[in-house]
């Protein structure tokens with residue numbers, strides 16, 4: 001069996017689905033997406049879904065701004081759940097100057113931000129006993145998106161424009177002939193295509209090997225811990241990010257807390273929680289920083305894989321020497337909040353456009369080649 005298609009997107013997580021949607025949005029009528037399992041069953045299944053305008057570097061904030069606009073569109077037009085709780089980034093005294101600089105940067109980028117005093121932070125998050133609170137950066141626009149609903153909405157919109165989505169369809173082979181992509185194979189079908197997008201999440205290196213590439217990525221297991229109700233947790237609580245000395249994200253559902261913590265290098269592809277790892281490495285810190293949460297009964301623990309490149313930036317765009325092959329992977333801990341940008345940017349690259357999305361040169365696979373020289377000028 002075979003099909004002739006305009007493009008094949010490999011992987012039905014949030015990045016692949018955004019890519020498919022943007023291909024059709026830009027007029028492609030016959031792309032397909034192949035997912036080996038069920039849509040949204042990879043890393044996206046375990047995401048906390050936080051969307052933060054005020055996270056990361058200037059470049060990442062620009063990606064967040066682009067993405068935020070699309071999430072607002074999905075919310076307004078298609079009622080995708082986006083719970084706007086605001087976010088508060090809490091840092092220690094030692095970082096007060098860099099926090100002030102980030103506050104100015106965010107303000108200059110048009111991201112509404114307030115710099116809160118330690119007293120204001122303690123009022124919003126009374127359970128944080130960190131002695132060294134220096135400041136809090138607050139952005140009222142941030143919130144939590146329902147990533148599974150976004151995936152289904154992207155699917156519906158893409159299919160309405162002619163795209164097809166095949167689940168239970170694992171890509172087993174990619175044919176490159178005269179340095180050009182020609183086809184993609186599953187166990188029962190060949191898709192003849194000039195374009196392939198690798199959005200295979202934590203299997204992206206396996207897919208890349210099908211065209212002879214070694215992606216420099218590493219896998220990291222991150223846990224989400226859900227607790228019983230806690231006296232000082234409240235439903236309208238902003239999303240809290242404690243940055244130092246370790247990164248801890250705390251959200252709330254009613255009076256229950258859920259926090260994501262930990263970074264454990266792993267080699268397997270198993271998204272299996274390892275509570276004893278958390279206890280061994282972080283319990284002391286948790287008791288010190290958030291004693292009420294640390295001592296609360298745990299009702300559920302999950303673990304999901306985050307994929308990082310060796311320099312921490314995503315790997316997206318074309319690869320020299322393999323015409324028609326594009327990466328869109330290694331989105332680390334921000335693949336949901338940046339998914340709309342990831343889709344727009346890769347489609348611009350595929351169609352040879354650079355209209356409104358950012359320069360993706362710093363994100364190309366070719367940056368890992370020893371003699372690669374950047375042509376652009378970027379932060």
Ligand SMILES: Cc1cc2nc3c(=O)[nH]c(=O)nc-3n(C[C@H](O)[C@H](O)[C@H](O)COP(=O)(O)OP(=O)(O)OC[C@H]3O[C@@H](n4cnc5c(N)ncnc54)[C@H](O)[C@@H]3O)c2cc1C
Pocket residue numbers: 010011012013014015016034035036037038039040041042043044045046047048049050051169170171172199200201202203204207222223224260303304305306328329330331332333334335336337338
């Ligand atoms: C605990 C945790 C909390 C997180 N919290 C946040 C957060 O708050 N905000 C945020 O922005 N990000 C967060 N992230 C990160 C975010 O979840 C990921 O960056 C994002 O989900 C990655 O999406 P993806 O589409 O690249 O990968 P995936 O969701 O893994 O999708 C890849 C898909 O490719 C498929 N696939 C692989 N190989 C093949 C093949 N050969 N053929 C066909 N299909 C294939 C897989 O089955 C999978 O469905 C969190 C991650 C974790 C683990």
